[in-house]
Amino acid sequence: MGGTIAVERILGEGGALIREPLLRIERRFVVYEAMLRQRRFDTIMMRAQRQGRIGFHLGSEGEEAAILGVAEALADTDFLVPCYRESAALFHRGFPIESFVDQSVGNARDVNRGRQMPVHFSSADHRCLSVSAPIGTQIPHAVGVGYAAKMRDERIAVAVFFGDGATSSQGFHEGLTLAAALEVPVVFFCRNNRYAISLPVEEQCRAETLVDKAVGYGIPAYRVDGDDVLAVHFRACKALAEARSARRPIFIELLTYRRGAHSSSDDPTRYRSEVPPRDPIQIFRDHLYTLEAFDEEAIGRRIDAFDRDLRAMLRRAEAAPKPSIESIVEGVYAKPTRTQLRQLEAIQAAREL
Numbered sequence: 001m002g003g004t005i006a007v008e009r010i011l012g013e014g015g016a017l018i019r020e021p022l023l024r025i026e027r028r029f030v031v032y033e034a035m036l037r038q039r040r041f042d043t044i045m046m047r048a049q050r051q052g053r054i055g056f057h058l059g060s061e062g063e064e065a066a067i068l069g070v071a072e073a074l075a076d077t078d079f080l081v082p083c084y085r086e087s088a089a090l091f092h093r094g095f096p097i098e099s100f101v102d103q104s105v106g107n108a109r110d111v112n113r114g115r116q117m118p119v120h121f122s123s124a125d126h127r128c129l130s131v132s133a134p135i136g137t138q139i140p141h142a143v144g145v146g147y148a149a150k151m152r153d154e155r156i157a158v159a160v161f162f163g164d165g166a167t168s169s170q171g172f173h174e175g176l177t178l179a180a181a182l183e184v185p186v187v188f189f190c191r192n193n194r195y196a197i198s199l200p201v202e203e204q205c206r207a208e209t210l211v212d213k214a215v216g217y218g219i220p221a222y223r224v225d226g227d228d229v230l231a232v233h234f235r236a237c238k239a240l241a242e243a244r245s246a247r248r249p250i251f252i253e254l255l256t257y258r259r260g261a262h263s264s265s266d267d268p269t270r271y272r273s274e275v276p277p278r279d280p281i282q283i284f285r286d287h288l289y290t291l292e293a294f295d296e297e298a299i300g301r302r303i304d305a306f307d308r309d310l311r312a313m314l315r316r317a318e319a320a321p322k323p324s325i326e327s328i329v330e331g332v333y334a335k336p337t338r339t340q341l342r343q344l345e346a347i348q349a350a351r352e353l
């Protein structure tokens with residue numbers, strides 16, 4: 001069934017356009033720079049993890065087109081419900097990278113006060129829900145946000161991200177069932193990066209394609225080349241606009257490839273050896289070369305400056321004070337409970353031993 005749904009593409013051989021994109025030329029340069037910046041960000045943060053400076057990192061190498069193509073299509077009023085690989089989408093909405101670094105280090109400036117694992121970002125100011133690590137659990141959260149928007153008569157859309165593995169989760173079934181029955185304005189972006197950690201998508205289920213699953217729930221579905229940022233942006237714009245106006249769910253499978261390790265805790269050489277497909281950054285660069293206004297050198301200089309800035313952010317984050325012991329009981333309830341206060345006293349006493 002899903003195999004008959006054609007994979008949408010805009011970028012052809014040598015960067016030629018197969019069809020007219022919706023992304024304006026000036027914005028193509030902005031999105032390309034964001035893709036490069038994210039690649040540099042993940043490289044430096046992964047290295048910082050190897051150096052023992054942060055406990056964990058999880059990047060998006062190879063999936064920058066799938067993530068940023070959607071981020072560029074979002075309106076400020078839309079909600080972003082991430083999986084855990086979409087920090088680039090949050091940065092694209094203006095979230096300061098330094099806050100992410102503070103969270104990864106877990107210092108006193110960290111909005112989570114060192115209580116969460118690195119990479120578990122969120123920002124109410126940017127309408128971005130918290131990363132929800134149990135696989136697929138963010139999907140019903142997104143449907144709830146969409147349902148609330150519908151009840152309030154707000155013309156907004158909700159974009160929820162998840163991987164291929166999440167389509168086998170309970171949250172996926174609950175979320176898609178409810179979204180279809182209640183007709184909520186949620187666009188489901190499935191990053192099919194071919195693996196759920198070490199398990200290839202072919203071994204995860206017997207559906208011919210992942211869009212078959214969406215069709216089964218009665219949700220219109222599209223397949224897009226997730227390494228073609230212009231195609232991702234095009235389909236995301238159309239789907240988000242339809243969700244906002246017609247108030248119904250739409251499913252988009254973004255076909256991509258996880259070029260890096262699943263996370264800093266993973267070694268992919270133990271379970272795969274294939275040659276990766278072409279890098280989405282190179283694919284987009286081929287197209288930008290066809291545009292006269294492309295100033296690759298200026299972009300390169302800004303990326304190098306970003307590299308220096310990020311290293312400085314890491315040093316500042318490490319030098320910042322750690323969260324106080326008292327912060328353990330703060331912000332959990334309006335007032336700390338007696339049990340919390342007893343526990344705090346016990347910790348303070350243990351520190352004085």
Ligand SMILES: Cc1ncc(C[n+]2csc(CCOP(=O)(O)OP(=O)(O)O)c2C)c(N)n1
Nearest residue numbers: 133134135162163164165166193195196197
């Ligand atoms: C319920 C649950 N089971 C297992 C895990 C461990 N786990 C973390 S990521 C992951 C793979 C998810 O793969 P996928 O949904 O394809 O997303 P990707 O990491 O490829 O982006 C697993 C099994 C988890 N976080 N939650």
